[in-house]
Amino acid sequence: MSRSTSLRRNVLELQQCRVSPAGCAVQNTLMLVLMMYPCRAGLDNYTELDRVNGWLIERKQAADGALSCRAFLPLGASWFSGNIHLDVSGELVVPAGRSFEGDQQVLEAVREALDRCGSDFLYLPL
Template sequence: MSFSSATSPLTHALLRNVVMLVMLTDPSWAGLDHYTELDRVNGWLIERKQGADGALSCRAYLPSGASWFSSNIHLDVRGELVVPAGRRFEGDQQELEAVREAIDRCSRDFLYLPR
């Protein structure tokens, strides 16, 4: 018995399972209960998730390599700038207004088109 013939049934079984998983995965689940990237505005990452109830939740932050959202410079739910301890924000008001406008468009409509 050769090595390739011994692994062939296992390979075929795994391939069948992967194909079934892909066929049964609904692409409309993207962004459901987890954040997905929508846009980048002046270096800020705009993300959105949709709750099971259909409610849209958007957020914006400056990616820094930190492992938690709250460790990054971000906008809070009121659109106010949050700068974690030890970090500095060197942007300007015009930059923040562009990000706030993107968050507003993200929250307002299911269809988000980058500008």
């Protein structure tokens, strides 16, 4: 018997729960858990999308499908606005008590990543 035939037979046995009652129970439990908790990554919460020269690019999707992206330097502040970040228009915001000594090329790379983030659902890091 060829290896692919053997593998196909094993997959069919798993699908039909012929392997063991315990294996079948695990498979059924896993399917139940997956169906009970739908994936909500990026829906109404920001999730990490990319890192560009130390800057964190995050995105969320609203219930209506609108994309929202943001970029900031994760410096340990408990709120997004406490970190050095780019505002909605792409301008640098440096909170009181912080300083920024980055160069313009880094900011342009971050702005480009933000533009790509908001332009399409598919984001491919460069």
